[in-house]
Amino acid sequence: MLLFGALLTHICAVAKMFEKKPLPYGKVENAGIPSDYNGSTSINAKVIDPLFTDHSFSNGLIVATVPTRHNNQPSDPDGHSEWLLVHGATKAKVFNFPGYPRPCAKPRRSNMIELKQTPDTGMAVFATCDIKVGDLIFSERPLLVTPRAVFPPARLNLSGYSKEKVTQTIMFEYEKILEHVVSRMSPERRAALLALCNSHTEDGSGKIMGIIRTNGFSISNIGDGPNMPLGHLYPPERSYSGLSDLGSRFNHSCIPNVTISFKRSSFSFQFSASRDIKAGEECFVSYCDIFQSATDRKKELAPYGFECKCKACLHATPATDKLRIEYQDKVARLVHTHGPWVLDTTKRHFDELIEFEKEVVKEGLHSQKMYRFVVGIIGHWYEKYHLYTKAKPYLDLEERWKTMASDEE
Ligand SMILES: [Zn+2]
Known part of the structure; x- marks a missing residue:
């Protein structure tokens, strides 16, 4: 049994009264629809585009299959996602993306991981071989993609209800749309989705x-x-969330060794090693923002119903909290003041940077994308003084991170 899945985000209600308010979790008193609610809203799904068999709902949402499934043609070998969309134009952004629909990228060898039962965290993912930082472990087309905000099927008349009752009713109604979306999936993919953990x-x-x-x-x-400017991500209320079958098997750690990216050209997730992983080692992703104090991470993880026992949480100190909280700003400042184009980085500054890098590795933050800037600056500094042997491992790391973090697909 899998105990913990892998959510990287809140879903927030964006019905007018609940904009950006996270949904309730844990044991909620009077969960479910209020007893005096008739629960009769129909989702009214209509075919809007027979060529693509897209359906629209009365609230304007659209569901599409990606890549398009054509009658009398075999299914895509990488599978099809059902995608619940807020705007039809968003689908065009993917369908017009250079290279779409590419097959999912394949790792250098298959079965780099296996699922194994553990005594205290249920099923977990383990490496079957040594995996190098930057290696693609596997890629997968999501089973289902949905907006990160919740949209009920229609304008609901909920006057006189408390905020909690309105939220419960919206959640109840939204499930009807989701049921319709899931009913469009192949029996195998639907079964895989319904077998995923639910906390x-x-x-x-x-x-x-x-x-x-x-x-x-x-x-x-x-x-x-x-569209967002190059290198910028969409804000939560305009972006999406995807379900990965195998990817949902990763447990959480605040020192993850697997990083996730989404490739638009193949409409797929890629799971890559964010540091070297030894054969037999457990593979983790992070379910929360790891650049916060141990206390705040604990709060963010509460909806999953477990307490993180990773090394960073067990041995957290005010100094490690400070390092995490300030990490991103500090790296941004480093890039600004000590980038390779700055010729007067002094030896003293450089020694401080080496010390900082050691702390970062000790705290496990070298598994985060920004680490490439730290190693890049160190590598280029060594290179500038012709210390090529010293520069090489840092520049190699920078290169591997650049490939992983690339948004060109
Ligand atoms: Zn932790």
Whole structure:
């Protein structure tokens, strides 16, 4: 049994009264629809585009299959995602993306991981071989992609209800849309989705919403409305969340060794090693923002119903909290003041940087994308003084991170 899935984001209600308010979790008193609610809203799904068999709902949401499934043609070997969209134009952003629809990228060898039962965290993912930082472990087309915000099927008349009752009713109604979306999936993919872990069984989430809230990975390079400038991600209320079957098996750590990216050209998640992983080692992703104090991480992880026992949480100190909280700003400042184009980085500054890098590795933050800037500056500094042997491992690391973090797909 899998105990913990992998959600990287909150789902927030964006019905007018609940904009950006996170949904309830844990044991909620009076969860479910209020006793005097008739629960009669129909989702009214209509075919809007027979060529693509897209359906629209009365609230304007659209569901599409990606890549398009054509009658009398075999299914895509990488599978099809069902995608619940807020704007049809967002689908066009993917369909017009250079190279779409590419097959999912394949790792250098298959079966780099296996699922094994553990005594205290249920099923977990373990490496079957040594994996190098930057290696693709596997890629997978999501089973289901949904907006990160919740949209009920229609304008609901909920006057006179308390805020809690309105939230419960919206969640109940939204589940009807999700049921329709899931009914479009192949029997195998639907069964895989419904078998995923659900840690939201007592807060009023329907089964599918509970599974999304437990396991959804954020997809922030696809979003509604105007395109974001290069290198910027869409804000949560305009972006999406995807369910990965195998990816949902990763447990959480605040020192993860696996990083996730979403590739638009193949409409797939890629799971890559964010540091070297030894054969037999457990593989982890992070379910929360790891650049916060241990106390705040604990709060963010509460909806999953477990307490993180990773080394960083067990041995957290005010100094490690400070390092995490300030890490991103500090790296941004380093890039600004000590970038390779700055010729007067002094030896003293450089020694401080080496010390900082040691702390970062000790705290496990070298598994985060920004680490490439730290190693890049060190590598280029050594290179500038012709210390090529010393420069090489840092520059190699920078290169591997650049490839992993690339948003060109
Ligand atoms: Zn932890």
